[in-house]
Each structure stands twice: as C-alpha cells, then as structure tokens.
Amino acid sequence: MTDPAAKRLQEQGTSRHFLLSKTDTRSLDEQTCPELSEISAALSARFPDLKTESFFIDAAVEGVKSANTFAAMAIRCDRSVSPLAENGKAWSSDDWVHMAEILQEFRPHSKVLWGLIRYDTFGICCADLETPVLLREGRSLQETVRERLQKSVSVGIAGYPCIDYSPAEVIENTLKALDHAAFFGPGSAVNFDAVSLNISGDHFYDRGQFELAIAEFERALLLDAANVNVHNSLGVCFGILGEHQKAKAAFLKAMALDPKEHMAVYNLGQVNLLEGERQLALENFDKANGIQEGVFEIVFQTGKLHLENGAPETGRAYLEEASRLNPDNSQVYRYLGECYSALDNSAAAIDAYQKAVRANPNDASSLSALGCLLDGNGENREIAMLFCRESVSLAPENALFRHRLGTLYLKHDRLEEALREFRKAELLGYDSSGDIQTTQERMAANQ
Numbered sequence: 001m002t003d004p005a006a007k008r009l010q011e012q013g014t015s016r017h018f019l020l021s022k023t024d025t026r027s028l029d030e031q032t033c034p035e036l037s038e039i040s041a042a043l044s045a046r047f048p049d050l051k052t053e054s055f056f057i058d059a060a061v062e063g064v065k066s067a068n069t070f071a072a073m074a075i076r077c078d079r080s081v082s083p084l085a086e087n088g089k090a091w092s093s094d095d096w097v098h099m100a101e102i103l104q105e106f107r108p109h110s111k112v113l114w115g116l117i118r119y120d121t122f123g124i125c126c127a128d129l130e131t132p133v134l135l136r137e138g139r140s141l142q143e144t145v146r147e148r149l150q151k152s153v154s155v156g157i158a159g160y161p162c163i164d165y166s167p168a169e170v171i172e173n174t175l176k177a178l179d180h181a182a183f184f185g186p187g188s189a190v191n192f193d194a195v196s197l198n199i200s201g202d203h204f205y206d207r208g209q210f211e212l213a214i215a216e217f218e219r220a221l222l223l224d225a226a227n228v229n230v231h232n233s234l235g236v237c238f239g240i241l242g243e244h245q246k247a248k249a250a251f252l253k254a255m256a257l258d259p260k261e262h263m264a265v266y267n268l269g270q271v272n273l274l275e276g277e278r279q280l281a282l283e284n285f286d287k288a289n290g291i292q293e294g295v296f297e298i299v300f301q302t303g304k305l306h307l308e309n310g311a312p313e314t315g316r317a318y319l320e321e322a323s324r325l326n327p328d329n330s331q332v333y334r335y336l337g338e339c340y341s342a343l344d345n346s347a348a349a350i351d352a353y354q355k356a357v358r359a360n361p362n363d364a365s366s367l368s369a370l371g372c373l374l375d376g377n378g379e380n381r382e383i384a385m386l387f388c389r390e391s392v393s394l395a396p397e398n399a400l401f402r403h404r405l406g407t408l409y410l411k412h413d414r415l416e417e418a419l420r421e422f423r424k425a426e427l428l429g430y431d432s433s434g435d436i437q438t439t440q441e442r443m444a445a446n447q
Helices: 004-011 036-046 053-063 093-105 131-149 167-184 194-206 210-223 228-240 244-257 262-274 278-291 296-308 312-325 330-342 346-359 364-376 381-394 399-411 415-427 433-446
Strands: 070-077 112-118 121-127 153-160 189-191
Touching: 036 093, 053 112, 053 121, 053 167, 070 093, 070 131, 070 167, 093 121, 093 131, 112 167, 121 167, 131 153, 131 189, 153 167, 167 189, 167 194, 194 210, 194 228, 210 228, 228 244, 228 262, 244 262, 262 278, 262 296, 278 296, 296 312, 296 330, 312 330, 330 346, 330 364, 346 364, 364 381, 364 399, 381 399, 399 415, 399 433, 415 433
Parallel strands: 153 189
Antiparallel strands: 070 121, 070 153, 112 121
C-alpha cells in the first residue's frame, strides 16, 4: 500500500521534477490471456495433476528443500504480434496443451517440477542445477517451440542462492526476469540480475509504492554496486519521501561513478531546491545543462529558477529554449509570460499567456495575468474581466487572483464587486487594506 505521505507528495507534483531513467518494457501485468477458462479446462483435462500458482511454488520449494542450489524458469507464451506468431494470432487452448506436452518432455535435469507459476505463465524448477545450464536449456526449449508450434516463448531464469532471497522468492524472481525479457521483445531469454530489479523497482515507483521501490533498488545494488542508474533511481525515491540526506548520498554516489551522469547532477539540484539552497540548486542545474543539452526538464527548471531569483533576462533564454523543446507545455508559456512582464514587454507576455491558456484552458495563473495585461493594454474590458473571473472560479482560495479581479472592478467603477473581492483577498492573506479603504471612500462619495 502506498505510504500516505508519499502519496501526497506525488499528488502535489514533487516526483515529476526529478529525472528517472526507466527501461521501456511491457509489464507482465499488461499481458492479456485469451479465453483463460477454456485454456485452464484443456490443461486440466490433459494434465489432471497440474499444479498452479501458490500450489506450484509450494511444491517447488518442497522439492528443493534438501538442495544446496537450484534454478527456476518462467515461460511466457508470447501473445504480441511477431513474425514467429502465425498471422499474429494468440495461442489457442490446443497450443497451450502442446506447450505443456513439450514441458513434460523437458529434462534438463533428473529433478524437475513444472506447472503454472501464474495463471498465464508456465514455471519450471530444477534442483541441483546452475542458472547458466538452465538458461542454455531454456534457449533450446525456445527452439523446440519454434519448430513444433511456429510460435515463440520468452523465458526468465533465476537461481538459488541469491543474496537474501528465500527459495520461494527466488522462484518468484523468475517473473521479474521475464518482465526484464519483455524489453528485448518476443522470444527473449534473460537471467535475473540487477536490471531485473531496477525494472521491478520502476513498476513500484509508477504505482507510488516508493518504499517497495527502494527495497528493489537496494537489492539491485547488492548485485551490482556500480549501477549508476539504480543509484539515481534510489535517490529519486528518497527525495520524494523527503529523506534528503539519503537522496543526496545516492546522487553523489552516482556522480562519483559517472561524472557525466546529468540526471544525478540535476536531481541533486532538485534536493538543494527542496532544502532552500537555491544557489546550489542553480549551480547544479547549470552543470547538468552543460553535461547534456536539450533536456526539457533541466532547461525548464533552470529558466524558472533564474526567474524566481530575480534574473528574468537570463531565465527568458532558458524558457524560450524549453518552449522549443516542448511547444505544448502550458507551464513554460506561463513562466515566459512572467519573464516578459518583468522585462516590460507586455505584447510578448500577452502572447505567451495566450499560448499557455490554449495549451491548458484551466491554467488559473495564466488567465489571471492575461486578464490584467489585456485590460492594461486597453483591450476589451469584458474579456479581461472574464479571464480574471475564470481564474477565481478555478482557484477560489488564491488571494492574488481575487485581488487582481478586485482591481479591475475598482478601475471600472464596479465598486461593490471590487469591495467583495478585496475583502476575500484580505481574508485569504493578501494585504488589500489600502484598496478596501479606497473603494469604501469612493462608495461614500457616490452616495
């Protein structure tokens, strides 16, 4: 279950500002299995003693309890379109039965147990066998399937002993290796390793299960202590959870292993920013830009920070580059609008805010700023007020947006509406006391 604090951080968008390099794989969870009930019935009819899922794992563990070593393999019937899959069709129930018959003949070792490790995945466990041998035999099995069925299978191998894993966990690790194999496409064979754990950690990360992701990344480092990507991924998780010192240590380790690792440099800057070390953050952002040009998030965050630090001209250059890298991002145009406004270029600011609103019609900040600029330029007052009212509707607790709307109402002699907005802005923390007094004085003069 996702930690509540971690969930809140993710919802607030903290995680999206870190950079994480993830392997692009098809998760096993995304696989689809045709007519499972039909396949299950066909397998049970042909193999009435077939063990499945937890029963298979329990039987496998029992079968290797006296062994010093064992190797296990998960076998997935590839269902994606492939040159090896006849007309790209899914496996039929007859195909599954034929596959099971091939496994019945599979004898890489005398002590072999096979079954279904998952409802859609075959499993094999061999006592007193090393993983290189089973990997070699697994590739031979794949060739047999190609010849007999004109289809492909992918395999994932795991072996015992492996760091602190129990026998049952080692058998389940075959599924992580199989997920790793998905990176290489149908018909692949992979031995469980640090990359398998990195991919597993990425899946937990995507679901907001950061503590579980950390556990996977830390185990990955037990298998490969020099894996730069894993150190960076671990640092991102710590950063999201607010464990800044651990995050810094992970990013610094990644940078020590590879000084050109731009993501770790940038992510270290993000932690600096979270801790209020704005100058250090800017130095790391600039360094990351120097290592790797053209990374949108780095360019964007660098420009944004320059703007917030009171250097709009410097920030403008970065934000303009960011807009070229990602022309559909509303936030870039919003901050560009702020830059141009700070540089007294109202025409460019209006254009930027309009692009922000086109990209995201619910961008309350851009709507509010755009309304004020249009009114200041003598544009249609009703349109200007419409934008400012919409910003308040979208963000009713934003004191600045209410104050701006009140200012427009005051400017155009809509005094009661102005007073209402100024009072609400004051209650929300904006100092509108002077404008409230001015409005009340004008109301009294009109009586």
